[in-house]
Amino acid sequence: MRWFAFLFRKQTVEKQLDAELRFHIGQETRRYMAAGMPIEEARRKAWLDFGGLDQIKEDCRDARPTRWLEDLAQDARYGCRVLAKNPGMTFVVVVSLALGIGANSAIFSVVDAAVFRPLPYKDPDQLVDILQVERRGTAEQISYVGMTRDELADWRDQKQIFQGIEAYSTSFGTLFPGTPQAEDTVAERVSPGMLAFLGMRTILGRGFSPEEAKAGNDTVCLISEGLWNSAFASDRSVLGRTIRIDNRTVTIVGVAPSEFKHNMYSFTTIWLPLTERPEREGPEFAHVHPIARLRSGLSLEQAQSQAKLVADRLNREKPRVKKWDVDLDPFAKPLLGPTETALYVLLGAVGFVLLTACANVASLLLSRAATRQRELAIRAAIGASQARLFRQFLMEGMLLSLGGAAAAVGLAWYGVRLLPQLMPTGLLLYAVRGATFDGRVFAFTLLVGILTGVLCSLAPALRAARTSVVEGLVVTNRMTGATPAVRRLLCAFQALQVAFALLLLVGAGLMIHTFVRMLRTPTGYDSADLFQVSLSIAKERYPTRAQQDDFFDQLLSVVRKLPITRSATVGTGSPAGTSLGCNFITEAMAGQSGAQAGSADLFYVASDYFSTLGIPLLAGRTFGLEDGPKAPPVAIVGQGTANRYWSGENPLGKRFRYSPDAPWLTVVGVAGKVKVPQFELIDLDQVYLPLGQEDPTEPRLFGTLIVRSTGDPRQGLSVVRAQINALDRTARIHEAATTDELYWKAVGTPRFHLILFSAFAGLALATAAVGLYGITLFTVSRRTQEIGLRIALGAGPGVVRRLVVHQALVPVVLGIGGGLIGTCYLTRFMSSLLYQVEPQDPLTLIAVSGAMFLIALAASYLPALRASRIDPITALRQD
């Protein structure tokens, strides 16, 4: 209770203290008077005997338990006044800290979402994938085809290994949510218990019941939180409404939370029940992906060995065409590989930006502390302890940095929303899209704010604590500028800023170099005036394969006859767009044990694909009419594939196949290498198959039309789109763009790195340059008398300029040196982000160092000019 009085009823407490002490003095006075002293003398003696009233009062105040709080408040108030007296500096500092801290928070939110945040599932360590692996003969193929429902039931019976197994299957579908725009989306079918299995609950409504997993009853669905927000405006009456997916109408029974994903990067918007029997015939509907939860206490290795035994037993008991082995993989593995590296690199880079700002602020505060010598000396003289002075400066730094952190919260929140727009495509997109500004990020911002405050104010605070009363009050310290220790510190801070800025500039330079290299790399095909349209047709309108083929043939002939068309072809994909993929084994590999299957991009193409795209045929022939459905299966391989699997030999006539049951494909031609820009720019190899030999039992609903136009490809695009529309209004166009546009999109990831790194580097560079300018200006103003003296003694303006610039450049040179040493150690972390560029690329290093030096020169030249124009008379008279 007394605490309350001490904090909020200060006046009363003070009055009481005063009254108590004066009472004492009054009583002592009376005693002396009673002993016969005259009143004046009695009073004087009583006061003397008592001691200094204010000193005693202060000691009484110190005895209060809330003293530290009052001191803190006092420091804060004083600090605010000091900062308010210098609004310009305060503003600059708060802004630069806000930018630094805000950028860090934004990037942290991305990294947190991708790497640190715990998975949203209940007991995620217990969850595993069951992968069925085929091993036949001596060559091992990994076919993750997934299991059938019967196999799932067999595994479900293995209660000694698995607590439970749920399953899902994914497909792409078209959603008609009630708005005019149809939408391509990922749709999933999940077994009824999946929500509870993962430890989640619906936001609205319910999950599926086992009844709805029966065939015919699966007319219900769950929608995602995202879809609920976007298409239904979070309307709580959405339950019971219907939605159309492909050609089915289903009723919404629940809204799933946004964490309901089987991996972090799936964007499923709608779920249907996984029916006990496949809903349609065909291999794509037969398989499901299981998620299993291990029995408690069972380790992965134990489960793995037990599962292998079970697999052997099942293979014997239930003879199947293929013999399966089983692998248990931990579920939802964290993000691996270059994306993770990229995130860490970005985090490091943005950390350096903040450190640059910190060094800048520290040198600013330190130089300001040097001008406050008098104030500090007076405070020390009237009794402020070293600790008190130290605390004062620490408080000022904290005020600045917490102010910056507060602004940073807003910046980071905005930045997190902005990031996905900078990053239109690529793997990093998924990490970025998952980022949110939540409590963890807020806590991080606060923490960084506090640390920044401590870092920035440590040097000036230590300096303040060691204030010498004599020096401060007597010596004006103007002749020499500042003490050598302070000058060394300022030099060190400058050098640090330059070093950090250099590091970031090197990083940006490397990314620019990489990007330029990537753009300059010959793609292997001629993309001039080239565009493509990916489309799909409805199965209802073209039920048979023959009708589907007819449509595409008709489309191709129509397009070929258009005046804007120079040449046109059709296929299943294109180099800059999407493509299928395949794994295969060559004849030579089939004989070896332990050979890894090869992989390649797969394209079904028409015969004139190569000529239309400008891909040279290096050997053999292209496809022709003779490569029909009944003819021997043939393939054309890209040169990269040929070199990789048949190096030194003539690939023509060699054979490969997808699986031991698939027929052998014979290589009849070799096409030039085609570069596919991906995150790491792996030279994925290409395999081309004739359209005519596509599996005739498979429906052909997708196709990519590739056209080289005579004029502007964008015009050609709209003409072709009109033609498609005219031919079949219900045909859906998925992607229509010029090949150049697609390529540009595909290099989105290195472009993103480029943008971010350049932004960081620019920020750091600006900070360092402004800092250098400020410090040089400050030094000049402190050395005004000395410079005036020199000029009076005959130094010309050039000499003075050189003096100032030379002194200013000392930390710059140190910083560049230090920064270069730093790059030797640090850029190796970036090597996975670079393309054909060494981490110690000399061109970049030299260019950056030179640029840094020139900018520093400019920043220090302006104050130097000022110094050379000092009027010696006024300077020497100055005090």
Add this chain to the structure above:
Amino acid sequence: MLILKIVSPGPIHGYAISRRIQQISRDVLQIKQGSLYPALHRLENRGWLRAEWGESETGREAKFYSLTRAGRRQLALEASNWERLSNAIGLILLTEE
């Protein structure tokens, strides 16, 4: 400890405590009178003394201190410690041969 002992009989204000100290120590302890008060306040904040404002013998308002239960315990503790200490020192001084 001295202050606690002096306060223990009953409510007493700061001036009276100061007079008592002077009387008991027969003016041996010469400290600035005012430095009593920070000590009093410290003891009060520690919870060993309780204070109340009341009317002094001269009619003026004064702050009266008395011992709390915790204060009584503390006094007993300190007194016994002192006794042990002084006994020990006395023993050492006696065994001089």
